[in-house]
Amino acid sequence: MKIKLYWQVLIAMVLGITFALIFKEQALIAKPLGTIFMRLLKMIIVPLIIFSITSGVINLGKNIGRVGAKTFGYYLLTSLIAIVIGLTLANLIKPGVGIDLGSVATEFDPALLSTPSSPFDIIIRMIPLNPLAAAVEGDILGIIFWCIVFGSVIPQLPKKHRLVLNQFFNAGFEAMMILTKAVIIFLPIGVFGLISTAVATTGFELFKGVAMYMVTITIGLTLHAFVILPVIFFLFTRINPIKHYRAIAPAMAAAFSTSSSGATLPVTMDCVETNAGVSNKISSFVLPLGATINMDGTALYECAGVLFIAQALGFDLSFTQQLIIVITAFLASVGAAAIPSAGLVMIFIVLDAVGLGNHPGAALIVGTMLAVDRPLDMYRTVVNITSDSIGAVIVAKSEGEKDLYPNQK
Ligand code: ASP
Numbered sequence: 254m255k256i257k258l259y260w261q262v263l264i265a266m267v268l269g270i271t272f273a274l275i276f277k278e279q280a281l282i283a284k285p286l287g288t289i290f291m292r293l294l295k296m297i298i299v300p301l302i303i304f305s306i307t308s309g310v311i312n313l314g315k316n317i318g319r320v321g322a323k324t325f326g327y328y329l330l331t332s333l334i335a336i337v338i339g340l341t342l343a344n345l346i347k348p349g350v351g352i353d354l355g356s357v358a359t360e361f362d363p364a365l366l367s368t369p370s371s372p373f374d375i376i377i378r379m380i381p382l383n384p385l386a387a388a389v390e391g392d393i394l395g396i397i398f399w400c401i402v403f404g405s406v407i408p409q410l411p412k413k414h415r416l417v418l419n420q421f422f423n424a425g426f427e428a429m430m431i432l433t434k435a436v437i438i439f440l441p442i443g444v445f446g447l448i449s450t451a452v453a454t455t456g457f458e459l460f461k462g463v464a465m466y467m468v469t470i471t472i473g474l475t476l477h478a479f480v481i482l483p484v485i486f487f488l489f490t491r492i493n494p495i496k497h498y499r500a501i502a503p504a505m506a507a508a509f510s511t512s513s514s515g516a517t518l519p520v521t522m523d524c525v526e527t528n529a530g531v532s533n534k535i536s537s538f539v540l541p542l543g544a545t546i547n548m549d550g551t552a553l554y555e556c557a558g559v560l561f562i563a564q565a566l567g568f569d570l571s572f573t574q575q576l577i578i579v580i581t582a583f584l585a586s587v588g589a590a591a592i593p594s595a596g597l598v599m600i601f602i603v604l605d606a607v608g609l610g611n612h613p614g615a616a617l618i619v620g621t622m623l624a625v626d627r628p629l630d631m632y633r634t635v636v637n638i639t640s641d642s643i644g645a646v647i648v649a650k651s652e653g654e655k656d657l658y659p660n661q662k
Contacts, residue, residue, distance in 0.1 A: 310538060530654075581606040
């Protein structure tokens with residue numbers, strides 16, 4: 254009997270944790286397994302995004318405007334809801350008030366964190382100066398912008414040329430999906446390597462000073478992923494959300510172990526197409542876009558994280574300042590790269606917007622947050638891809654697709 258992929262992954266997780274707890278540092282012997290798997294996933298990302306977005310835009314043809322508007326509308330809505338959850342929880346729980354970061358904060362070098370550019374730069378940066386350079390350097394926002402623009406002129410070509418390019422991008426996309434399926438076979442082995450490494454390298458001492466901060470973010474992420482998103486899903490599709498969570502379980506596990514929506518994208522696409530039954534036309538447009546710009550978990554985290562820092566520094570932020578945080582947290586989540594800890598680095602953008610960016614204490618606290626970021630990053634990446642996948646199903650359903658969740662009738 255063939256064991257379902259999500260069971261395989263779950264078993265790999267449990268084995269990975271047990272292995273690391275028993276063998277401690279020696280468990281790092283499994284690290285190469287995780288590294289090899291990560292490299293395989295990363296190897297696919299750029300060509301997968303190029304082929305899937307371009308073929309998605311071509312296949313959507315005249316419907317691109319409508320589908321695009323729905324997709325962006327959904328992404329904006331869920332990100333803002335996530336931010337409001339973060340804002341509310343941080344104000345209620347007040348995780349930063351009266352904490353003593355002394356011992357933990359001094360152990361880290363804040364210089365490790367580079368300061369990113371301003372919120373407007375995120376929008377400017379989307380336009381690549383040279384699309385080929387963007388592809389070579391893995392500048393995903395730039396690649397996406399180019400593929401949407403390029404893909405949308407192809408339907409206007411005379412038939413002879415149009416067919417050549419249609420076939421080229423559709424064939425390339427199919428090849429990428431076959432490659433993806435081949436890599437996914439190794440998911441349990443990769444998860445084992447990644448999880449055992451994460452557990453073996455993170456000490457538990459560290460977490461005490463910032464426990465309330467971690468609790469606040471965890472409650473927020475849980476609320477968003479397992480209450481708000483299922484409700485939104487049900488309201489729009491009238492389908493039992495459990496079906497969806499079952500369909501995307503392998504992608505959630507991949508997000509949890511890789512901490513990267515980008516690296517998880519191949520798995521997310523496979524789950525949404527094969528298990529959730531969303532057409533390739535919709536998923537190949539909605540998912541790569543979502544992996545890059547729709548990060549609900551990150552958005553929630555930016556907002557709650559900055560409030561935490563402000564509280565720890567003894568600042569009481571006004572209503573206007575909190576509104577600024579909401580807006581910049583959204584932009585920061587759009588601009589955050591789909592890689593591990595990207596969200597944490599973007600926190601400086603939000604801090605800058607309320608004038609705390611240059612506060613020496615802020616850098617120190619961010620240093621501490623970096624040290625304990627791994628588990629939070631794993632969880633917010635799960636939330637990020639869960640929201641993308643739900644968006645894909647909602648858009649597919651609204652476009653009249655019927656054969657959803659074919660294996661769960
Ligand atoms: N690691 C997250 C992701 O790839 C981004 C973040 O750091 O919040 O989705």
